[in-house]
Amino acid sequence: MIDHAHDLAALREATGRLLSATEKMDDSALGRPSRLPGWSRGHVVAHLSRNADALVNVLQGRPMYADSETRDRDIERDAPRPRDEQLADLAASAARFEDAAAAPADWSRTVAMRNGVTDSASRIPFRRRAEVELHHVDLDAGYELEDLPEEFTTREIDFLAERFAGHPDVMRTGVADGTGRLWKTGGGAEGDPVTVRGTAADLLGWLSGRRDGSALTVEGGLPLPALPPL
Template sequence: MNDHVRDLASVREATDRLLTSAGKLDNAGVTQPSHLPGWTRGHVLAHVARNADALVNVLAGRRMYASAETRDADIERDAPRPLSVQLQDVRDSAALFQEAGAAPADWTRTVALRNGVTDDASRIPFRRLIEIELHHVDLGVGYELEDLPEDFTGREIAFLAARFAGNPDVPAVLLTAADGRQWHTGRTQGDPMPVTGAAPDLLGWLAGRRDGASLNTSGALLPALPPL
C-alpha cells in the first residue's frame, strides 16, 4: 500500500539533497555533460523542475504535458540557464508539488500520466521521488546508486520489475540481491534466468544506468530491456 504522506516527506528530503549537491557547482559546471547521453547537467535540472510542474498537472486532473514536443522544447529552453536560476526553479517547482500533495484529495483515484499510462494518485509522490533520486545520480556530482536510501532502492527495483513483468520481449528473470531479496520480471513462461548482485547494480541495470556487467548470470547473456 502506498503511503503518500511518507513519500512526500521523502521527496522533500531528496530534493534538499539534490539542491545541496547541485549548489556546489558553478555556471560552467551546469553546462558540462551529465550521465545521460546528450544532456548537460542543465538539462537534468530543467527536467527535474518541469517534471514537478507536470506532476502538479496530474494531481489536478490536467494533462501531464501539453505534448511530447512541448516537454522537450521546455527542457531545451531551460537547460542553458545560470546555476542560481536553475536552483531556484527546482526549489520553487518542488514547493508547488508539495503544496499540491498536501491539499485534501481522494488519494485512491486513478490519474493519467503520459502515453496512456495510469496509476493510483497515491503513487505519484513515489514517482516524483524516483525522478529526484535517479536524476541526482545522473547529474554526475558524486551521488551514486550506492548512496540511494536502501528502502528506496528496494522499492524502485520492485517498481521496475513490475513494469517489465509479463512483457513478451523480456525473458523470465529472477533477480536476487546480495541480502536475499528477490523479484521476478519478464515473461511468466519458462524457467527464469537467475540474475544476482548488489541491489544498486540490479537497480542500475533495470533503470538503464548500468550495463549489468557486475551482475552474475551464470554465464547467460542479460536480456535487452525496453526503454523506460
C-alpha cells in the first residue's frame, strides 16, 4: 500500500542530500557533463527544478507541462544559469512541491501525468522521490546507485518491473537480486522466459537505463533481454 506521508518524509531526506551535494559545486562543476547523454549537470539541476513545478501542477489539477517542446525549452534555458541562481531555484521549487503536497487533499484521486498517463495522487511523492534520487546519481558527484536507500531501490525495481510487465517487446523475465526477492516483468515478446540475476543496484541500473547490464547474469547463458527506452 502506498503511504504518501512516508514518501514525503523520505523525499525531504533525499532532497536534503541533493541540496548538500549541489551546494559543493561551483559554476565550472555545474557546467561539466552529467551521466545523461547530452546533458550537463546544469541540465539535470534545471530539470529537477522544473519537474518539481510540473508535479505541483499535477497535484493542483493542471497539465503537467504545457507541451514537450516547452518542457525541453525551459530546461535548455535554465541549464546555463549561474550556480547561485540554479541552487536557489532548486531549493525554492522543492519547497513549492512540499507546500502543495501539504495541502488537504484526496490522495486516492486519479491525476494526469504526461502523454496520457494517469496515476493515483498518492504515488506522486514517490515519483518525485525517484526523480531526486536517480538524478542525484546522474550528477556524477559521488552518489551511486549503491548509496540509494534499500527501501527505495526495492520499490523502484517494483515500479519498473510493473512498467515493463506485458510489454510487447520484452520477453518474460524474472529479475532476482540474490536475497530471495524475485520480480517478474515482460511477457509480450516471443521466446522462453529468462531469469536475470545481480545486485539490486545493478538490476535497478539496468531497468532504469543507467547501466548496460554487463554485471548481470542470465540463467542458461542466454542474452540479456532488450529493454525499450523509458
